[in-house]
Amino acid sequence: MVEAFGLDTHEPLVRLAAIVRGADTDRLDLAPEAAGLLAISLGLSRIHSDDHAQLEAGMAVYDALYRCCRDAQGEKHNWSSHQPTRGKVSA
Secondary structure, three states, X not given: OOOXXXXXXXXXXXXXXXXXXXXXXOOHHHOOOHHHHHHHHHHHHHHOOOHHXXXXXXXXXXXXXXXXXXXXXXXXXXXXXXXXXXXXXXX
């Protein structure tokens, strides 16, 4: 669809399309994020029985994925989470 509308030169949309295609067609190898989108979509379908409510809830997910494709390529989660010292409780 990206190509059909002449948007295939906008790299963030091309990346987003690969994520959606992977999640939608069970070709999770197309993009690392495809499995996460599939899981979120399945979860939304269990939360919302109304299609319109599900669509509205999903719009924030797609907006966030687009922003990730546009602004956060190459960003990694490579920081350590705080590990409390054994036997001590943080205040």
